[in-house]
Amino acid sequence: MTISPDSRPVFPELNKPAPAFTAPTTHGPISLSDYRGKWLVxxxxxxxxxxxxxxxxxxxxxxxxxxxxxxxxxxxxxxDSHYAHIAWMRNIEEKFQVEIPFPIIADLSMEVANAYGMIQVGASDTSAVRATFIIDPDGVLRAMAYYPMTNGRSVAEFVRLVEALQTSDANKVATPENWHPGDEVIVPPPATADLAKTRAGEGYNYVDWYFSKRAL
Incomplete structure (x- = not known):
């Protein structure tokens, strides 16, 4: 993993391989490569x-x-240590009757956190902010989001985003704002002037040459 000499966060880049790691977790040692063939949040x-x-x-x-x-x-x-993680998981199950079924990395060295830019100078010098990374089955980072310490994330949005990414990959389309399965998708705009002239007659839900939708 790469950490800059001046200790500023090194942010991963979209559409490039996610930083590799092997780390202790509540389910034992886990590597990023263990998730090959699956999507990962x-x-x-x-x-x-x-x-x-x-x-x-x-x-x-x-x-x-x-x-x-x-x-x-x-x-x-x-x-935090994996002992703290285990105690917290047990507390959540006892107090809220919810079992935490996924592993939690114990990153006391901050190695993974630094590799993913989770440490934000001025916001969280010694702890990770609320960062979320969506990694595809090939280990490529496809989306990331950072939230402040004070405000929780919308888990439903990450479900929606994973499904939107999968839909775009499978159908070579884009998805509009707040897209959900069953909604129309956006057809890629034509790449030439000649193709733009014929877009209106191609059977899509046509608004203009650059903006057309279709059902899946």
Whole structure:
């Protein structure tokens, strides 16, 4: 993993290989390569036994069947020990009756957090912000989002985004704002002036040469 000499975060890049890692987790040692052939949502949280993080972990746990349906695994991370993670998981199950079914990376060295730019100078010098990374079955980083310490994520949005990415890959289309399965998708705009002239007659839901939709 690469950490810059001046300790500033090194951010991964979209559509490039996600930073490789092997790390201890609540399910034993795990490597990024273990997820080849599956989609992966890797998400960090500031600390165990904190209220916002607890709501997020409950949300991810409850949404796991939706991620399973999409062939997508979940993997959490914080800069805590795996003993703290285990105690927190047990506490969530006891107090909220929700089992946490996915592994959590224990990143005491901050190696994974630094590789993914989860440490934000001025916002979280010694803990990870709420960062989320969607990695495809080839190990390529396809989407990422960073949230402040004070505000929880929408887990449903990451379910939606994984499904939108899979739809775009399978059909060579884009998806509009807040797209959900069953909605029309956006047809790629024509690449030449001649093709733009004929777009209106191609049978799509046509608005203009650059904006057409279709059903799947």
């Amino acid at each position: 890797l998400f960090s949280h500031p600390a165990d036994f904190t209220p916002v993080c607890t709501t997020e972990f409950i949300g991810f746990a409850q949404a796991k069947p939706e991620f399973d349906r999409l062939n997508c695994a979940l993997l959490g991370l914080s800069i």
